[in-house]
Amino acid sequence: MAFRTPVRGRPVSRIANAPLSEGPPRSTAHPAPIGSTSPSTSNCNGSRNGPILSDQPNEANIRTLMNQQKSLQQSVARLEKVAKDLTAEKTKHQKKQVPLDLSAAVREGYHEMCEDDIPHWDFSVCFDHPNNKEVNRTLIKNVQAVVDEEISNVALVKRAARTYFKTRKNRHRKVSSGKQAATAAECRQRQRRHNKAHARKKALRNSTTLDEATKKRVEPLLTAEYMSSDETAIEDSSDESARSDSSERSTDEPKTKKKKLIKHTLSWRSREMEEMVSSLDRKVSRRRTPRGKTMCLEVEVGRASTRPRPDNVPEWAAELFDNDN
Structure with a gap:
């Protein structure tokens, strides 16, 4: 295959009788410099030989961005003003706490x-x-x-x-x-139930004879609603024998009286629950100081409480007692 001698600045051409190669002819144009955009490449939308979008920002885009930023700043300023006004209004109507x-x-x-x-x-x-x-x-x-x-x-x-x-x-x-006495008595009963629940819960947590599973099962039931109601009563401290000898005493001698607690048991408690409560009460009693024991009132069992059974009581704690007679 013979070629003509190339001339500077001109592309090399084939001779007339040279065989043609298969496929489309090659472009004889010079390759585009690196970094330039060829008009035959696809644009950003995928169309070939379409308009080319420049990545460089122009004046219109800059103006649009500046307007958007200004609008955003104005919106933020309005929201801050509204929040400040709401805070000032709330503080204005909020009363100062009395010392x-x-x-x-x-x-x-x-x-x-x-x-x-x-x-x-x-x-x-x-x-x-x-x-x-x-x-x-x-x-x-x-x-x-x-x-x-x-x-x-x-x-x-x-x-x-x-x-x-x-x-x-x-x-x-x-x-x-006439409701003052009843209200005061109800408050005292409620406070005694809370104190009883707190003391039993503390004894349960400090117990070394009960395992963790038993503690976890019993502790949710040591609240005020699961405690029996106690009310105070006043009785004469003198017994029958002392009363029989009253003729030997002066009729003007005042009778000594003492307070005691009347305990109203919960009839819905199971035997297992009652035994657990009694065990915790013994633990509480052993931890009392001598002075604390002297301040405790005598407890007497009275009629059963009429308070209804709380909801969601476990079966083991709410079984009825077996009648022994």
């Missing part, structure tokens, strides 16, 4: 007014009623004279006086309706 020293001064001041036969509150009307106007003025003046200057604000002292007025009014209403 404990001020509450104590109000109580003491009102007690002194009652002892000095100064007219006191009329609980049949509200705090701001004209019947209580003079009492409020005198009380606020007396309280301001004994408290520190930073808590002697008239509005703050009046709030403390209003709170104490509501407390005394509720107490007066309970006493007038």
Whole structure:
């Protein structure tokens, strides 16, 4: 195969009788420099010989981004202003807590007014009623004279006086309706159940004879709702023999009385649960000091409690007792 001598600057050409190769003819154009974009390459959308998008930012794109950023900053500023206004509104309506020293001064001041036969509150009307106007003025003046200057604000002292007025009014209403004694007895019973549950739970945790599985099973049942109710009663400490000898004593001698607890057992408890509770009570009793034992009241078993069985009680703790007779 003969070739013509190439000339500088011209491509080499085949002779007329040279055989053609299979496939499309080769391009005789010079290769494009590295980094340049060929017009025959595909664009970003996959179309061949389409328009080429430049990666370099132009002025329109920069202006669009700046406008978007400015709009975003304005939105953030509006949200911050709304949040600040909401916080300020909440703080404005939030009342300042009454200091404990001020509450104590109000109580003491009102007690002194009652002892000095100064007219006191009329609980049949509200705090701001004209019947209580003079009492409020005198009380606020007396309280301001004994408290520190930073808590002697008239509005703050009046709030403390209003709170104490509501407390005394509720107490007066309970006493007038005869519910004060019943409410006090109910509170004492509830507190005794909480104390009993706390002592038994502490004894369970400190026990060395019970395994962890038993502790895990019993501890959820040591709450106030699973404790029996106890109420106080007063009885004469003198027995029958002492009463028979009463003729030898002076008739003016006062009879000594003592308190005791009447225990109302829970009829729905199983025998296993009762044995566990009795075991914990013995542990609690052994840990008491001699002085603590002398302060304990005598316990007497009374009628069964009428409180219903709590929900979700395990079967082993809620089985009924077997009748032995």
